[in-house]
Amino acid sequence: MSQADTIVREDGIIDSVSGPVVTAVDLDARMNDVVYVGDEGLMGEVIEIEGEITTIQVYEETSGVAPGEPVENTGEPLTVDLGPGLLDTIYDGVQRPLDVLQEKMNSAFLDRGVDAPGIDLEKEWEFTPEVEEGDTVEAGDVVGTVPETVTIEHKVLVPPDYEGGEVVAAESGEFNVEETVVELDNGEEIRMHQEWPVREARPAGDKKTPTEPLLTGQRVQDGLFPIAKGGTAAIPGPFGSGKTVTQQQLAKWSDADIVVYIGCGERGNEMTEVIEDFPELPDPQTGNPLMARTTLIANTSNMPVAARESCVYTGITIAEYYRDMGYDVALMADSTSRWAEAMREISSRLEEMPGEEGYPAYLAARLSQFYERAGYFDNINGTEGSISVVGAVSPPGGDFSEPVTQNTLRIVKCFWALDADLAERRHFPSINWNESYSLYREQLDPWFEDNVSEDWPEVRQWAVDTLDEEGELQEIVQLVGKDALPEDQQLTLEVARYLREAWLQQNAFHDVDTYCEPDKTYLILTTIKTFNDEAFDALEAGVPVEEITAIEALPRINRIGVQEDYEAYMDELKDDITAQLRELY
Template structure:
């Protein structure tokens, strides 16, 4: 396209091509351009990719997805007539894209450098690679929009379902091909003339159609005790992870990407530091998928839009990510989308809004900030698809409030939308308590609809155990204020014992060590077992206290410190059974 644009600039402006009127950072105004809202255009002699965001009379405003230094008024602007779309098809997994779905490894080969030239472009998926297509329909079958017509082994982990595009009418299958084909080769032909290939295109700002959005009732098991045990998220749910610098937002999302029981992971690095994305890019191919033993990248698609990349592409990268997630959801997969961070996305909106001279809202953010956040999170959910399968997109967005101030607009508007809130705490991080999630500020609104699953699959009294833990931690929070004033020894013995039990909850249950293989992932059964053991100690200890046993004798039994070691035991089932027995025996021997 850049060569084509250079030729256009050497001659007079061609029909259907406008010219640049002014340039202000990523915002370019053009005149004499026949365009519609959200059309993709190519700007300047180098053919920089951009998108129409405002039309006023003869002046068209464009946000450019690349650096615009050196672009001058009078240069040509060519309209493609199509909205910003992504290529959907086999090859999106084990791939790393920028914010507008250009594959970074392909661009690096083209440039023979890690630094990309402007105007360089490449399709989102390899158009020349041949894939083994196995049909699932025969001539004479009737197919409709969304129906699965065949399967391609995309990676060692994931079978890619080839579907009838949603905008097709469908009809009777006239012919079916089997064998190796490129993504643009027709593999199914219908009697009405429609040809189905492995590749689709879809506008990123438009939600893919479904039959029905349903209430999610299955948890997205994360392997993190504080999340699964106290603040669970559903498959198809939404969550926010706000926290100040250094509190562990990115690490929490990395852990979710590695261990959450989703079929597909789409990780969007939206305006974060380059070294963090480098860590993701280097770590993920080496990580072993706990489900299959293969590389984690075999079920992961990465979108890397770092803080030094053009600001406009940052605004589009979350839409690119959620569109890819919806496409795999349509195949019947459970997809986990990580957006790190939505604050950087909001900052990109703020910058472009100010250059458009729009009326600013709170703290300079555009007035439509809340609407854009809602549009994004609303595309998550648990759905019945057009083809009768069920799939989900779980959206988990990190928020980076300046100075850790949760009252700022991005955090507050996100809170109104999402149903799970994992509040990270800098004080906990400083005390080396990880994950540094504040149990007093966090919450989940999915508990009631997920409890039946936990009762059926883990333990009938799962909700009771969780509520007991929450009550103890709440009481500890109130008692700590008194302790700050008068000291622990001034408290009655029952309150001192509550503080002791809460300490084991914090250290043995809520803390988790990502550097110990047996503790980096904790299945729900183990989460329940740890909590159940601590409650056994609590019940036995209070019985002894009621019987007149001094608190010093109760808290000094040999078995008590072992409560903090359950998580790091290889054979934790046996360890738990023995520990419960030891606790009961040692405490009861005191009276």
């Protein structure tokens, strides 16, 4: 909306300042309007209106702001700029490009009140129309394409709030995002630049039941607790258990077309690592830079708390924009606990009635609104696209009974519980297989049967049963010792040890083991099952368990993950295990 289109109004006046919450009087505003606060023009958003008093959450540090300074209303809600240039870019919580702000300031430290559009309004892009004069287009239709990066073709869409009509002009050539690329007979002009309010979901058709997995390249997730494309997952875990590394692995290796990574209130050194590493990483799918299909939103813990509250909405709106083009998007939110803490702080400054542990009463509703924007959709233009949302949760002290974890559990269908004890034992990913679950398993089984192996569900269930039995036996072992168990139970413990060490454990820093395709995940599991089946045959034939576990081939199971030519290695290993065990009887 241009300045001329906004309602004529008088500026308001600051009445009081309480951290990021500012109250103003005499301000003609509506809920969620964006305003500029104080002499420095700090960006904020209207969050409460009571009589003549308007309450604003400010997205920047408010020190030095005083009562009596002006407040200017834009008349628009908080929106994001959508168009070519979103990828390979790092934003703050309200979609200000950090590299552009750094150039403006000529410093890594940003002054207050500095602003920049979310995408470059001057840069020209090579536009190729996909419609001709006389074609009829509707809201959401693709009218042309732009080579946004070496990896992603950007599809220029009719804005969802347009009526559509007959094309009267469409030209190829180089245009900036503000120039008209397609004209319709009703006078509507389509540009590459769109705006969309972040708190409003972009329109889509039916939400479908997802039937294809989002392959993560991590054995414990793909093998035991898969997530669907268009699914939701939570990664709760205490400090140091590996939440951020796990999410970074998903961002690097998941088979999504687009990755949106939101650093929401995390430590600055972790976000620095992400910002420095991602531009250097090659994309395993294409060999191009990973950033060519990635948008980063960096809102660290030392940044203003109000911007933290908005950054998840900024990220999910960008994800919806690429979903509308027919892409599969993976969104990583690290972490939703910091987002909830921002809501709690602002709620307390508004003097709202607190809920459990001081969180606002609407915590569950806000979490639901966020996760509900994920899904596998029929888009309004006839294409299909998905948004998979993975949210990290940081429960204080690792207490999964706290409100953010519990409310998240009621919403998501995939739960990857990180365990501090596993992390201390250097078992990574430290996903506890006894506490984690996936409600997508059954609906994804047909895909694994068709694309990996028909007996995938049966082999996986064998692994689950073995690990469950180990958990029960370990309680007995702690009381009476391993040697007091019957030999068959001792052998079960040995098989489960290889499941944990060779299958569930994975080295994120090894060039080969950092990513494991589904075929390799399956073959490692069948190799361990081959040992299980042959070992129990030998035990029934009277071979002592000590001799069974002492065969020369057995330790090689732990080296499967780092083998490049894994199929030949495992074929040979299965043969050696079988031959050496059968020699014993």
